[in-house]
């Protein structure tokens with residue numbers, strides 16, 4: 001049976017961030033994920049999780065200077081000290097929030113920059129991160145982002161993140177299979193799911209091409225949920241979609257799995 005986590009960065013935007021925990025729990029979610037915890041003290045977030053009987057299943061390292069076009073700093077040559085400070089800060093939050101996995105954001109690669117130098121920098125920073133998180137049993141994830149949503153990110157294809165995870169070659173490094181990005185770049189989702197079981201440790205969903213509820217568009221999610229059960233995927237599925245309107249109005253697809261009050 002699939003296990004769904006509400007995404008508090010994209011869902012329940014009708015209310016402020018700190019109120020989204022209760023909203024997700026009331027809608028029947030038992031777990032949540034979000035992009036970044038860093039605007040709030042870890043103790044406050046832990047209290048919100050505990051008060052609402054929610055597990056946290058994923059967050060990311062800091063994105064760098066987003067206004068300047070950055071989306072992660074772990075692959076930027078010359079920014080290693082900042083990347084490692086961000087990794088250390090993510091570890092502090094991960095321990096306080098008891099999260100099983102953290103997405104280490106790579107970077108966008110400026111036009112004309114040496115992509116291989118970015119990849120090498122990322123591998124070195126990932127070795128640092130893998131060593132820091134391993135004693136705590138926390139996994140690290142890499143995520144491919146399609147070039148329409150996030151132009152020039154270090155990797156766009158699932159096959160590039162799978163290759164990068166193999167190159168990093170650490171036992172606690174895996175990929176994060178966001179099926180929305182995967183459909184826009186790679187397609188053939190059932191083969192990705194079947195052939196790479198064990199290499200991806202988290203899934204995210206949204207319709208394609210519009211990134212709304214998983215009940216429209218070109219991906220047949222009910223079929224994929226059955227496939228995930230069939231192959232034995234036992235990780236979380238993050239609902240990283242932009243609701244068409246009010247979040248609750250769009251949760252009909254989730255009704256069969258919602259925790260009953």
Ligand SMILES: O=C(O)[C@@H](O)C(=O)CO
Nearest residue numbers: 060103143145178204240
């Ligand atoms: O798909 C996404 O955009 C996110 O999962 C993310 O972590 C960063 O871009």
Ligand SMILES: [Mg+2]
Nearest residue numbers: 143178204240
């Ligand atoms: Mg995603």
